[in-house]
Amino acid sequence: MLLPLLALIVRAPWSDAWSLVSSETALTALRVSVVVSLLAALLSVLLGAPLGWILARARFRGRSVLRAVVILPLVLPPVVAGIGLLAALGRRGLVGRLLYEAGIQLTFSTAGAVVAATFVSMPLVVIAVEAGLRSLDERLEDAAATLGASPGFRLRHVVLPLLRPQLVAGAILAWARALGEFGATITFAGNLQGRTQTLPLAVFEARQTDPGAAIVVSLLLVALSVGVLVAMRDRLLAR
Amino acid sequence: MSLEVDVRVAAGAFTVDATFEAGAGTVALLGPNGAGKSTVVGAIAGLRAPERGRIALDGRVLEDVAGAVHVPPQDRRIGVVFQDRLLFPHLSALDNVAFPLRAAGASRPDARERAGRQLARTAPGVRPDAGPADLSGGEQQRVALARALVTEPRLLLLDEPLAALDVAARTAVRRILREVVAAFEGPCVLVTHDPVDALTLAARVVVVEDGHVTQSGTPDELRRAPRSSYAAALVGTNLFRGPVEPLEPGVGRLRAADGEVLVPWTGPSADDVAALLDPVDVALHLLPPEGSPRNVIEGRVTEIVIEGTRSRVRVDGRPSLVAEITPGSVQRLGLHEGDRVWASFKTVEVRVEPL
């Protein structure tokens, strides 16, 4: 696990590192990455948590099919996810056509990069929330109801507080997945500096022209990920 | 102030039919584990939809399947205490008690202040900032009781509140429970499988077996004429209650209101204990018996009830008790109401429960 990381550190052109990291390309990609991954994590939680709730609590036919569909982006090759998104939300896509007529184009836009990253990272939130709800004693909600708590009050004061570790874990995993997302993004949202070029895309492009820069930007990506994951470790594990 | 219940509730594969009423005072739903008691509690609390029937509290219809009425649990104003407490693990003892007040719209300081007072009354000695995990089972049950009482519900539902506790905790919680139940103005439904709880806490007992109410009445009515072997074995038990003092090693003298009995007792004197004696273990004699029985009570036969293979004979003496013998024995002894008899039983047959 550590070997590629060590190799990156050894191979990095440290003398130029600062100028490479502070280059406009790297900083712009960093900004796009931070914006895209945070928005994707937020969207993943907002959409994934209700889906997890439906999967854990609602009883209906085809629930296992829904679960499979929801989790599919996790196992799909990201390029396939990107092609699927194009077919659905591209300006000639099933839904995208209508959006385009309404003046909204997701492809080649930052919003598109967020959509691509959300698509592949949301399943992580769904899984975390569903597992959390399954381990949560439903009778605590019953008890809350007998104590006069409305469904909304139960959600805010019982379910969400008890689900917080899973929500935090799901959000961090989704964020990490979104930060590293490449295939679906380049396929669906393209690669344009300042708009859709995230750090992984910048690494890929720099690899072709300036391998040293690619390594330094890779390390920037690693540092960002490790930094946040370490900072979050206690919240991840704390109940 | 009354609760009317007449429902059929499905619980998995089997259904429970329950019909009973409760006025002010405590009604015990007594039955073996798995008889469907908790299912009925769920229906009354609004957590389970009945298949048919009606539930009304103080004249307000909470549930009417035919009329499509279903008041959701949060609007029923019923305080429920669950066997496993179900305290909120993320809230302190104080905030658990404040929870229903907050849900009703009270401000946080106001809710905490009222919760603090309720906690001090019902669960003295429990640190308000302690988490549920830091509390013993008995302390948790008291906090749960405080939480159920703090909003002054119209009905109190106690679902096996003592079952998950060890003997020492059970005694302590039972004492609190008795105070709470005595002070509670509305109806109180106590679900239990333990006749001691039913007979010491409830004014009326509803026996539930295999999804049906098999009998209901005062403890004394049930004792005299139990209609099932379960009722006979549990509710039909003789209960002596009062202070006990040590007499000799292993034996104590219990002074009940209407007489004295010798019971197994090892500890120091106690103010209030319940002693249970199965009527099957009581022998009847036409002359004073000789030999080992330490407890011999002279009295007069006031009632003979024959139900199938059982005859229950009530003997008025000091104290009064019920003996269960076969109809053949009744014939052989030539017993009639009004006859003078001697009832005897061994000390070791008595089961003592501190209250």
Added chain:
Amino acid sequence: MTRSSIAGTCIILALTACSSAPISGGESSPQASELTVFAGSSLTKGFTELGADFEAAHPGATVTFNFGPSDGLAAQIDSEGGADVFASASQTWMDDVAGKAGITGRTDFVTNELVIITPSDDPAGIGSLDDLASPGVQVVLAAEGVPVGDYAREALTNAKIDGAVLANVVSNAEDDAAVVATIISGEADAGIVYVSDVTAEVAPGVRSVEIPDDVNVIATYPIAIVDGSSNTELAQQWVHFVTTGDGQTRLVGEFGFLPAA
């Protein structure tokens, strides 16, 4: 345990199959040999078909291709090796390999030129190169550093419309194949690729717009044998085949390339 041992057995079987393949091949044909060709992605279609011709003409020979952006291939050869022959879409990356991994027998074998492609319904109404500079036209180019991307920028500079067109670029695709895919899907209005990219399969899905000769860039494709090749003889035969032989005929006649100067 059973599952992992099954997996292990499968891996062992797979390895055995791999290692035994040349042996069984050797029994049927004494000249069995393998050739690995790294080639720029614009050569994908042509080389794949030529590979079959070559194998037919050289019994026992197997040609394996690794197509990709020439810059990426050069980086792979420089760091990992593995190529017998390198065919690049630009001199730059052949120079790069020449300077690092080392090559022999370098020769130019075809040339290529640029063309504008649009979706077949041409949503932005592109009639000439200058139209790419119109406001709101969504243009896709290959990224900088990728030969076709660099050539396209060169052509735009020649036409003195680079500033306006680059402002219209919505994505820098990884290579010409990605540009073609984006245009076929209709997601962008126009792209610049090689003439040779508009193959018989691609042609129905796109519309081509010529770039005037005075601004167009002619890409010259060099090919060479990479030092350390395990099969120089066969590698020489492949280079000959595509430079002067039947391969050259088909590249120029069928796949849209132009002969080397």
